[in-house]
Amino acid sequence: MHRDTGPQHPPGPPPPPDLGWPDVPLPALALDGQGRALAVNAALAERAGLPREALLAEGWWQLLAPEALPPLRAALRPGQQAVLQLPLAPPAGGRAMLEPTEPVTLMLGWQRTTGLHLAVMGTVSGLWRTLAAEQSRSRVQQRLGDMLPVMIAYYGGAERVCRYANQAYASFYGFDTQAIVGRSLREVLGDDGVRDVQPEVQAMLQQRRTVSYTRAWAPADGGPRRWVDVNLIPHVAEPGPRGDGPTLGAFVLVSDVSRFIDTERALRESEERLRKFMDASVEGIAFHRDGVITDVNAPMAALVGHAREALIGQPVMRFIAPDHVARVGAGLARLSELPYEAACLHADGHEVPIEIIARAIEHEGQPLRMVVVRDIRDRQAARARMQHLAEHDALTGLRNRGAFMAALQAAIEHPPVPGGCQALLFVDLDHFKRINDALGHLAGDALLRAVAERLRGALPPGAVAGRFGGDEFVILLPQVADADAARAAAQQLQAAMGAPVHWGGRSMAVTPTIGVALHPADGDSADALLRHADAALYAGKAAGRATVMLFQPAMAAAIEAGLQLEARIAQGLRQGEFDWRLQPRCALADGRLRGLQAQLHWHHPARGSLALAEFAPAAAQAGLLQPLLDWALAGALHLLADWSALQLGVPLCLALGGLAQRAAGLAERVERALDAAPCGGRSAAGRLALEFDAALLADDAGLVTDLLQRLQARGVAVWLAGVGAGALPLGLLRSATAGAGPLAGLVLDPGLAAVPAGSAVDLAVLRSLVALAGGLGLALCAPGVAGSAQWQALQEAGCEQAQGPWVAAAMTPAEATAWLATQRP
Known part of the structure; x- marks a missing residue:
């Protein structure tokens, strides 16, 4: 049963952060580091003639002229306070927010608890009128002023007497908000302070414009010297008949910028340290702006073979190898800081493999890219060595199982001669275990290395050899005419591998047995060829070893039966x-x-x-x-x-x-x-x-x-x-x-037990074995005796015992x- 729950509405916007601000009549908002508004007060919405929701996030940017955003974003640094004069644009569908006859001021103050900048905006006249309107409610006025994110004061009259100061301004100069009111500018700043600011005050009065300057301030109590940014904004009366009015006073906005002055000094010092670091670094370091080199260190210059002075001002791409231009161009375009590999061009024309690590930084208010360039020739050589070790047998230097099978699969998928014949040879050294057991594994290893070296020297062009482990080798002959040619090639390799090896004063020799399978006749996959070559090898071992055996289908059946x-x-x-x-x-x-x-x-x-x-x-x-x-x-x-x-x-x-x-x-x-x-x-x-x-x-x-x-x-x-x-x-x-001793007797080979009916030579061999057994005191038994004639012949030869179907x-x-x-x- 369906129950109507009514229309569903999307969730509303998240609640604004708790900024701790009263809903003051001054236009105010809270900004994040990108200049987006997270909270807007009613006064700003009323002045703009738009609902608050329309001014959140980037919405309030419609109040600003486009050229106002870059300086705004530059000022929104953590911990920084600032006073900006911004050009405005009338909001679409709204009304003019402020009087067009005065500059618009934006006061920014950093709030550590929220990580936001609290901003108050308006004209001097508008701010002052707001404050004046609250004079009858002095505590409200004072609270309003104290909440402003900068130090603020108003001096009026020819005597330049302080008529108003918020808590931040008063305490900075050593007063409270009641004691500072009525004091002259000289009483607040002192004789030295008045003398220092007199030129700026005169410029403001005479030119009737905002004057900004930075000065040092030494507190009277002997505290550390402070640096302040000061904005003197003239308070001009309404224009008279001649188009101008008297200057009634000055609105003073002060920001403590001591930390930023110290930071700037530290930045200059850090730049000097950076230069020393760059020159001391063994890695290449370069700075570029919009793809044009602004600075490099000595290792970077040496890497490309040019003088440092010749690199500055040149495009980065001029020094990139042609095959890597697209990759480096993509790296310049993206903001990712992940390292990537490329190659640069040396002055003599050769390519140098490099790794590039880019960092986006800002220098003097401008975006800059710092690039660390590492010479990776040693790394690539080490990588090639590791790749070789991963694909080759450590003892013989031939390809290992995985690398050989990959080469075999590639040859099957893309034969050098379409439709041609290829041969896979499976090699096993006969009785190799006896070498290890009799002479030790060092001798066995020496023999395997020598066999592999001879195999490598005897391979025809294009052939690939590998070691599968132990004494097993595999060889791919990618171009053979037919089975007879494959057999002949295998026999040549067998002769080369079977030659004696001299080690430790001894001569060692083993005979290879080789099984051969042909592609595509004996299999169309790497696995099938390998199995069939192994089956041919197995048949060769059974046939007496030291032979070359070509695969026949019956061999696979025998292997299957064995399995x-x-x-x-x-x-x-x-x-x-x-x-x-x-x-x-x-x-x-x-x-x-x-x-x-x-x-x-x-x-x-x-x-x-x-x-x-x-x-x-x-x-x-x-x-x-x-x-x-x-x-x-x-x-x-x-x-x-x-x-x-x-x-x-x-x-x-x-x-x-x-x-x-x-x-x-x-x-x-x-x-x-x-x-x-x-x-x-x-x-x-x-x-x-x-x-x-x-x-x-x-x-x-x-x-x-x-x-x-x-x-x-x-x-x-x-x-x-x-x-x-x-x-x-x-x-x-x-x-x-x-x-x-434990030895009780000898049992003849069945072939010798039948020789009494054979040749005189075979009979002589039998009699010699009978004599040997008798001399050692051992019994000699003949197996497989099938008739009386054989029994009698063995008896005459001197054999002691017999067994078989006749017995x-x-x-x-x-x-x-x-x-x-x-x-x-």
Whole structure:
């Protein structure tokens, strides 16, 4: 239901400030610093013939002639009192406010409590008549005079006797308002004072005009000297028959301007100090008015290469570099004091980058602009260095990831040859980690710097190189003819990067593997190209490293499958999808059981049973090798505990393969697993063995030795797998087998285990490994034995143990437990 609330009116103007003034019959108003009226009394509205509301704010300016506003605004300074004679204009629609035969006076007084100037305006005759009309009410008259914002007095007759003085005037000269009335000008000012003002008094009387002057006044009580502005305004009678009338007296308006005289003196002194400051400043300082230079200091003159005298009077824009004229012109036009950058012209013609900070000031009543000009060449050089650091790798000086990706994106969006072919190369240094581990990070850093320098020197014109971190580099070849040209360019860069580096008396070398993706054939975005170049790199690593591999669509599918595996491994651990496949190891001589090897398998819900080699790389990428290793150790120890309870005392060799890629931290994880196992792992003592890839021995020799010693202390034996596929550190083998060392045996590489059916050379290699194992007192096991012929050949070659499908098929833990129960002790 709508309720009519009646017409809505906008809110009225805010109430005028409480000025503490009575509603006196003199025209009066309160002004802010811009000359706007915040309050107007009834007398002014009546004289103007306009309502008060029409005179508020700028409204009362219609009473003034246009030329009256500048001197009015100049006088409206905080703390200042003034007496002005202003030209008037009749208000539109109103009537003439004051008598046109006399000048109009505006008396301004500062009111500290409100921050406003209180102004009284009118002619001398009008002011005096107002005061005289109140003589019958002397207290009202006196109060009215005391409220005027300046010192005021009236002297009449030939004797120049004071007929009236307000409180401010009387107290300034040492009287009260009653005692000063009836005293002559000589009695008020003294002989010296009369002598000083006599010329101005005579000029007023003779010329019948207002006379203004400033003089010093020394109070009779010995107080500090004061400065006053005095206005002598003649009080002329009504014109007689001859057009003039006698001068009846003088209306005296006095303002104490001591503070402003002192301020002016201080200003002159401050200008001198400013000149000294300008000359001492290391920054350029210039003053200009309306774009014309009025003064500069020595640093400013030196900045533009001209003498100071040659700059004064010249336009500012003459010394601005052409490309910055518009910016500086806009800066001159606006009043903002925010700093901005530009460039000035030196006398020899070169540009100097500068920062400009402008300040608007006033000097001798005129607006002036002070400009501080800073030479920012050092700042720009520092900024360029910071920009370089922000976009480049600190170690190699090549572009960092963010800067390279920006360059790649720009090249894709704006190729140098529209429709042309571009190549992205992803580079990884093979086995770089071994350099860091063996020689330290300083050596690794030296190698990376040398590789980057060689890469930079071998880049074709227009190519861009960057470092993505670690030992990964990326290269953009913006113009290649085709895939073959991209491959050839990559091979040239590979050769340059792979040359040996000499550091610290050593020769270091790494072989780069490079993956290549082409634009637009292999991707139309920076992200797609990078992923596909990385996929080609991954394929190159899998193919044996030290190669250049071009991207093929199948590589992306393989990467995607790897990513899916990575995402699924953690879930598989939580859901119990991992288990063992166990194979017996038997003696080739008599077929007796020597133990079981346990290999980790994953029951993938979509892909079936996966061997460790199929998911270990994905686990490494996902950072899940350690959780898998912990699970494998705990599972093997629980299986041994179960067998011990069933009195099946058979050794178990846990094949860690890709789960243990480094020796660091491995001993701690095994010890924690043993401590957490049933009975503190005592049931596993002497029956648990760990099978590592022989490549683990290439890790830091100190770490490997520590690992082997700590495993030996806990009764854990060690087997090395993949023997024959790579280098074996014979010194470490000797120390690991000395006495009762932890090393229990060697497992042949599957390729060598099949060589009895191969060449005589392969057979000789096998027999040499058999001799090595026998000489070290180690067992030698051949994996993957698939038939009796292979079994017999390995037996004849001297191999001690064998495992594989011909010996027994891989079994689950439950199947292996049941199988063990059927074997003879």
